[in-house]
Amino acid sequence: MAYENIRLDTEGAVAVLTIDRPKALNALNTQTFLEMESALLLLPSQVRALIVTGGGDKAFVAGADIAEMATIGSAQAREFSALGHRVMHLLERLTIPTIAAVNGFALGGGCELALACDLIYASDKAKLGLPEATLGVIPGFGGTQRLARAVGKMRAKELIFTAERLDAAKAKEIGLVLEVLPADQLLAHCKAVAGKLIKNGPMALSQAKRVIELGADQDLRTANELESQAFGVLFGSEDQKEGMKAFLEKRPAVFSGR
Ligand code: CAA
Numbered sequence: 001m002a003y004e005n006i007r008l009d010t011e012g013a014v015a016v017l018t019i020d021r022p023k024a025l026n027a028l029n030t031q032t033f034l035e036m037e038s039a040l041l042l043l044p045s046q047v048r049a050l051i052v053t054g055g056g057d058k059a060f061v062a063g064a065d066i067a068e069m070a071t072i073g074s075a076q077a078r079e080f081s082a083l084g085h086r087v088m089h090l091l092e093r094l095t096i097p098t099i100a101a102v103n104g105f106a107l108g109g110g111c112e113l114a115l116a117c118d119l120i121y122a123s124d125k126a127k128l129g130l131p132e133a134t135l136g137v138i139p140g141f142g143g144t145q146r147l148a149r150a151v152g153k154m155r156a157k158e159l160i161f162t163a164e165r166l167d168a169a170k171a172k173e174i175g176l177v178l179e180v181l182p183a184d185q186l187l188a189h190c191k192a193v194a195g196k197l198i199k200n201g202p203m204a205l206s207q208a209k210r211v212i213e214l215g216a217d218q219d220l221r222t223a224n225e226l227e228s229q230a231f232g233v234l235f236g237s238e239d240q241k242e243g244m245k246a247f248l249e250k251r252p253a254v255f256s257g258r
Contacts, residue, residue, distance in 0.1 A: 022056030061110030
């Protein structure tokens with residue numbers, strides 16, 4: 001499918017989704033969200049890990065598109081927020097692992113996009129933050145909730161209240177990103193991480209992701225019950241049979257994802 005504002009490049013089992021509107025620092029407008037939604041819904045079935053990054057050399061995503069939002073009213077703003085949430089949920093609920101390669105500014109909606117990925121790695125040029133309050137609004141694509149869950153409520157309030165832009169080192173210090181890489185090594189690093197995890201059982205990764213996500217909003221007993229159920233489900237899979245058989249036969253497992 002031809003897209004204007006994004007690119008989807010697939011190399012074997014790893015796909016790279018690039019938000020690619022460098023003239024607007026990859027800002028998320030309605031069309032970009034619709035293209036992202038379509039690409040996520042139509043991901044080729046051989047894809048086992050997805051990397052999300054930004055086109056050009058300056059930005060991951062510099063936020064929601066301020067030019068598009070400037071003149072809209074309350075009803076349209078709610079709709080735009082709902083569209084953003086829909087795409088973030090879609091990304092978060094993919095059954096494969098997702099990795100944000102934050103290659104530059106990840107502000108507002110860009111930081112929210114990274115937070116909807118499973119793992120976040122940043123280049124040493126990255127700047128992350130939720131500056132919406134400088135525009136008289138709040139994050140609208142899950143930032144108030146996912147940032148608080150990622151770094152704690154008090155830190156999230158500090159970042160949203162001050163609108164401060166964090167450099168990559170500070171973002172790592174507060175647990176917002178996992179590692180900081182030299183800019184020219186970021187994508188290769190993310191591909192290497194993807195390469196490592198796709199060697200493991202796809203069903204196992206998908207269930208681990210599901211249980212971690214669902215369990216985070218539950219009390220410990222309920223969450224552990226979800227884990228037990230998923231553990232049981234995996235014992236009905238070909239992946240479990242192959243994984244354990246391969247161990248006993250002292251050979252690498254060949255997983256089918258079923
Ligand atoms: N929306 C629309 N256009 C944007 C944009 C955005 N979020 N961010 C940058 N651009 C555009 C600029 O308007 C500019 O376009 P022109 O060349 O046509 O003037 C182009 O991208 C380059 O940007 P700058 O000239 O500003 O580049 P810079 O290097 O001087 O500054 C920056 C970079 C600090 C990231 C600055 O562009 C900036 O502050 N951008 C806005 C960041 C922001 O406030 N993001 C939050 C948006 S609100 C949001 O996301 C709400 C939500 O959760 C729903």
